[in-house]
Amino acid sequence: MFPTQDEISAWLPDLLGGLSISLQVTAFSLLIGIPLGLLLALGVLARSRWLQVISLFLVEIGRGAPALVLLQFIYFGLPTTGLTLGSFSAAIIALAWNTGAYTSEIIRASLQSVAHGQREAAEALGLNRFDELRYVLLPQGLRVALPALLGFSILIFQGTSLCFTIALPELVSRAYEIGSTTFRYFPALLAAGVLYAAISIPAALLVSHVEKRAGLYAQR
Amino acid sequence: MDGAILCLPDDDWQRGGVQPAMMPASTDALIRLKTLSKHYGSHTVLDGIDLDVRSGEVLAIIGPSGSGKSTLLRCINYLEPPDGGTITIGSMTIDAARPVARAELSGLRRRVGMVFQSFNLFPHMSVLRNVSLAQERVLGRGRAEAEERSMQLLKRVGLADKATQFPVRCSGGQQQRIAIARSLALDPEIMLFDEPTSALDPELGLEVLAVMRELAETGMTMIVVTHEMGFAENVSDTVMIMADGHIVEKGPSKEIMRNPQQERTKRFLRAVHDR
Numbered sequence: 001m002f003p004t005q006d007e008i009s010a011w012l013p014d015l016l017g018g019l020s021i022s023l024q025v026t027a028f029s030l031l032i033g034i035p036l037g038l039l040l041a042l043g044v045l046a047r048s049r050w051l052q053v054i055s056l057f058l059v060e061i062g063r064g065a066p067a068l069v070l071l072q073f074i075y076f077g078l079p080t081t082g083l084t085l086g087s088f089s090a091a092i093i094a095l096a097w098n099t100g101a102y103t104s105e106i107i108r109a110s111l112q113s114v115a116h117g118q119r120e121a122a123e124a125l126g127l128n129r130f131d132e133l134r135y136v137l138l139p140q141g142l143r144v145a146l147p148a149l150l151g152f153s154i155l156i157f158q159g160t161s162l163c164f165t166i167a168l169p170e171l172v173s174r175a176y177e178i179g180s181t182t183f184r185y186f187p188a189l190l191a192a193g194v195l196y197a198a199i200s201i202p203a204a205l206l207v208s209h210v211e212k213r214a215g216l217y218a219q220r
Numbered sequence: 221m222d223g224a225i226l227c228l229p230d231d232d233w234q235r236g237g238v239q240p241a242m243m244p245a246s247t248d249a250l251i252r253l254k255t256l257s258k259h260y261g262s263h264t265v266l267d268g269i270d271l272d273v274r275s276g277e278v279l280a281i282i283g284p285s286g287s288g289k290s291t292l293l294r295c296i297n298y299l300e301p302p303d304g305g306t307i308t309i310g311s312m313t314i315d316a317a318r319p320v321a322r323a324e325l326s327g328l329r330r331r332v333g334m335v336f337q338s339f340n341l342f343p344h345m346s347v348l349r350n351v352s353l354a355q356e357r358v359l360g361r362g363r364a365e366a367e368e369r370s371m372q373l374l375k376r377v378g379l380a381d382k383a384t385q386f387p388v389r390c391s392g393g394q395q396q397r398i399a400i401a402r403s404l405a406l407d408p409e410i411m412l413f414d415e416p417t418s419a420l421d422p423e424l425g426l427e428v429l430a431v432m433r434e435l436a437e438t439g440m441t442m443i444v445v446t447h448e449m450g451f452a453e454n455v456s457d458t459v460m461i462m463a464d465g466h467i468v469e470k471g472p473s474k475e476i477m478r479n480p481q482q483e484r485t486k487r488f489l490r491a492v493h494d495r
Contacts, residue, residue, distance in 0.1 A: 143344070
């Protein structure tokens with residue numbers, strides 16, 4: 001039931017290669033998705049009706065559609081419109097969209113949690129809206145958002161396993177491949193699970209550490 | 221030298237910049253409100269307020285809660301946009317009945333500083349940065365110049381040693397003095413104070429009142445919404461009583477505080493003294 005020592009050493013290079021791809025997809029999805037989330041949050045909060053509608057549309061699809069559906073749609077659906085993407089790009093686009101949609105709500109709520117008096121003080125000092133956002137609202141709002149954003153990042157890392165369905169050679173695909181050639185599915189998937197945990201658990205500990213520090217800020 | 225820091229910037233804009241036709245003949249009002257009104261739904265908060273404040277005048281606004289004092293103050297710098305009437309500051313007139321351009325709004329806010337009941341310092345910035353940020357972003361001062369000016373002002377309010385600290389490490393009274401320095405750093409012509417000592421215990425309130433008194437002595441034009449009757453009587457030149465969105469009575473501070481004419485004023489002052 002458990003992988004043997006020999007199996008582990010035979011599979012490890014392959015599994016680590018898969019893990020590396022999972023981490024790359026996670027990194028790119030977050031690097032694109034979180035700034036997108038910020039833009040969408042600002043769009044939803046914008047005064048312009050027009051910007052609001054577009055942002056809400058993107059957010060609601062990104063949140064409403066399961067990540068698996070987005071992946072399938074972009075990888076298998078878009079080629080029918082003539083746009084063909086590799087599985088790596090398709091994975092990043094789908095997960096970045098998903099990240100953007102979810103984090104926009106986290107960021108929006110955090111921005112709105114900044115005390116009303118902060119905005120008034122910025123206005124009374126004559127700061128324009130951009131400076132108000134840059135110097136007053138974002139630094140305070142993002143601090144509130146940080147633990148939730150990190151928590152979401154762990155979910156996205158785990159969500160990269162869905163890319164198995166679009167033939168991306170990430171961690172689960174590699175484990176599945178090993179299983180299909182050796183018929184040792186359970187040990188192979190177990191090994192993959194351990195690798196996921198090896199990243200997720202320390203990351204979760206980091207999140208709770210950051211959470212505590214963010215709380216301390218109020219009493220600094 | 222201290223006076224030079226706090227004193228008004230050159231006031232030639234008031235004289236040179238104003239077209240004679242717009243200049244009221246009888247007064248040298250720096251702020252003139254005409255039939256200023258504000259409603260929340262069907263509730264009238266300000267009911268056609270007419271008010272002149274001279275350059276260098278210190279006006280205390282007192283009155284019961286819900287009388288519209290704070291709303292009036294917040295309408296003057298458009299934190300609450302009024303629904304009707306006009307606000308004239310020096311040569312600049314804003315008509316509340318039409319939409320206000322952003323440039324007008326920033327022009328207004330450059331001239332008018334505001335101090336809040338709850339200080340509203342930026343908690344994620346050092347005290348020094350609190351005072352220098354808007355100088356850099358609004359007035360376009362360089363960082364060195366802004367910080368030098370900030371240090372002068374912090375020294376002025378007795379808090380130069382707090383410059384590198386964060387606001388949360390300062391007492392309420394210190395925070396309010398920093399907030400005053402932050403406002404003064406933009407060289408406003410008028411300072412609005414919205415119950416600046418109401419969130420402070422009496423002793424901490426005193427240190428803030430001392431700074432305000434000094435500011436008044438340098439000739440700053442000030443409008444102060446307050447429950448501090450001592451300040452109203454002794455520091456301000458003029459006292460105005462508001463109730464239900466109206467001005468009940470307005471006049472020289474000693475006269476109003478000692479010998480009010482209106483029954484509503486007498487009732488309010490009696491309630492204050494009986495506490």
